[in-house]
Amino acid sequence: MHTFIEQQPADKEAVADQPPQSVRSFCKREGWSEPQLVNGAWWAYPPNAVMPIPVPALKSFD
Numbered sequence: 001m002h003t004f005i006e007q008q009p010a011d012k013e014a015v016a017d018q019p020p021q022s023v024r025s026f027c028k029r030e031g032w033s034e035p036q037l038v039n040g041a042w043w044a045y046p047p048n049a050v051m052p053i054p055v056p057a058l059k060s061f062d
Contacts (some may be wrong), residue, residue: 023055 019027019035023042027035032044035055043052 026055 019037019042023035023044027033027044031047032055034052035042035044036052037043038052042055044055045052
């Protein structure tokens with residue numbers, strides 16, 4: 001079972017435009033694209049995917 005990164009933004013527009021560094025690092029390292037905040041959880045497109053999926057929460061992204 002996976003745990004996913006969840007974040008409740010104080011300002012939804014500001015956070016939606018800029019994912020946290022951990023999400024950006026994960027996406028860059030794994031080749032995922034277009035991270036986006038959906039209902040308080042970060043989603044992105046894995047390589048060659050046509051639908052985004054939740055970004056897995058890992059103990060350390062770096």
